[in-house]
Structures are given as structure tokens and as C-alpha cells.
Amino acid sequence: MTSPIVTVDRLSIDTRSAQRDIRLIDGVSFDLYRGEMVGLVGESGSGKSLTGSALAALLPTGVERSGGRVLVNGREVDDSAKTCPDDVAMIFQNPMTSLNPSLRVGDQIAEAIRLRHRGMSRRESRRRAVDVLDRVEMNRPAERARQYPFEFSGGMRQRAMIGIAIAREPQVLVADEPTTALDVTVQKNILDLIDTLRTEMGLAVLLISHDLAVVSERSDRMMVMYAGQLVETGSTEPMLGAPMHPYLEGLLRCVPERAAESGELRPLPGQVLSLADAGPGCRFAARCELCTPECMAAPVPLDTMSGGRQVRCIRPNEPVGAGGPPLVSNSAQPEVGGV
């Protein structure tokens, strides 16, 4: 059996305030293998970006790893280095966070190439930068290489950012909401490009999105995150066909195409739990129609089911919304809201 390129083992991330520490990421574990696309999905504030940033040693200021390990090709990622490990590249929603507005695009890619191939001449790295722009399917790459980011459209900037990322010849690509700011047609083209690079370069891709439709279309495997914890993981198709966690079931009910088929579009009630108010039990309890007092009494483990599916729920696979009120009044739950 092949070994994973990335191993995340019981990762925890905290933020410290004068009053107390708040656990933002709580015991997250997963592997990524060569050539696969794994989706990480969840509502805003669920912890997707922090998890992705931990792979690239790019945790923001104000938070720190409080437990667990992140290994890339067997080497531990060093948070204190604050620079992305050689084998990992990360792209973001807003390409301008990665592009330097005052440098020609070709020179920025050439710089990334020289980081990988120290000692390479500027002339050679500039020549290769044009090849990279061609590889990310930029039209007239030699001309584009001489332009500045402000001369590019949103989609072209995203291609340029992907170019900078792959110029370092990574084995792992963390794509954090790479298409959220783009219109639908451009979105598809960029996702197609990431998919092509995954196949050609054998990249392991962690595709982060709040959009379940995007993740489910593109990923081999999916991880659903809620309030800093993984709540359901597994192969994409069976998860879409038969969700086991009420949160995933609720997210699926919000996908317009599926709702049109079933005739039922029911938004998830409430908001993501305030992590400052997290009690000992299930973090989804306040929004769950299946909640019982037992759900709130103690931490709910992430159990492994048949086929390798993992689910964090004591009533997995029970139909939600079969009628009747929740078994426990939501008013008995902690307040909701952002941290």
C-alpha cells in the first residue's frame, strides 16, 4: 500500500485571549495521497482555512498549534518557520494576496522557479516562467509574462497565482476557496485547470470550499467540518448518496440542484456554534433535529463505519426532518454566533 504524502494527526489549534484559550481546531486527523483531490467543506468559521494553513506552516498571527502533528513526506511541518514547506503550495480566494502588484507576472513566477532551483540564471528562469504560464493555459504566455497583475482579469490572476504555486514543483496543493470570487464560467475553467495539474503532476489537492456543490463535483473524498471538528469523512459518492451526519444531510438540503429534484429546499436553522460557548457534548446539538440529552452529556467520538466512512454522531444515518419538533428544545442549547 502506498504511504500518504500528508498526514495530519490529531491537530489542535488554539487562540489565546486574556481571559482564556479557545480551541478553534479540535483533534483533526486525515491523510492525503498522491494524485487525489480531497474536499474540505463546512460553513464560514468552521475551521477550513486554519486546517489548510497548518499544512503550509502559514497559520495567522493570534493562533497557535496546541497539539498534534502535520507530516509532509514524513517530515514534520515547522510552524515557527512561517514559510511554506518546499513540497506544499497554497492558493487563496483573492489572488492579489499572493501577487505583487508592482512586479511583472513572469518575474514573479521566475522568482518562484529560482527558489526551487537555486543558482538558475535569471534568463533561464524567465524562459521557464513562460512555459509555466503556458501550462496554466494562459493565452499568449510570452506577452502575458511581461504584464503586471492589474492588466489581468480575475480569472487570469488566478491562473497566474496557480502558476506561482506550481513553479515551486510542489507535491501538495492547498486550494482555499480558489474560485469563490469568480463568476461561474471562470470558476469551472479554474477547477478544470487544477484537476488537469493534479493528474499531470500527481498533486495531492486539498480543495477547501464552503460550497458543497463545488467540492462534491470535484473530490474523490470529502471531509465535512463543523465548529473545528471533522464530523463526517469518506468517499464522495456514498456520502452524497446517503449522508450519515445530520449536518451533511442539512448541507445537502441547501444545494439548489438537489432541492429542485427532491422538491425540498430547507435551510439549516441557526448559525455555527460560538466556540467560546462549546459545551462538553455534540457541537451540532443546537441545530440538530435529532438531538437527545445524551448528545450533550459527553464528547461525541468520530467513529469509523463500514467502508472507512467516519461519522461523529450517536444517531448516524437516521432520517432528519421526518416531522415533529426536536427532542430537545434549542433554547436549552448554548448561544450561537461567531467567536
Ligand SMILES: Nc1ncnc2c1ncn2[C@@H]1O[C@H](COP(=O)(O)OP(=O)(O)OP(=O)(O)O)[C@@H](O)[C@H]1O
Ligand atoms: N487569526 C485568528 N485569531 C483568532 N481567531 C481566528 C483567527 N483566524 C481564524 N480564527 C477563528 O477560527 C475559526 C475558524 O476560522 P477559519 O478561517 O479557519 O474558518 P473557515 O472555515 O475557513 O471560514 P470561511 O469559510 O469564512 O473562510 C473562526 O471561529 C475564526 O473566527
Ligand code: SF4
Ligand atoms: S450526536 Fe446528537 S446532536 Fe449531534 S449530530 Fe448526532 S443526533 Fe445530532
Ligand SMILES: [Mg+2]
Ligand atoms: Mg476560510
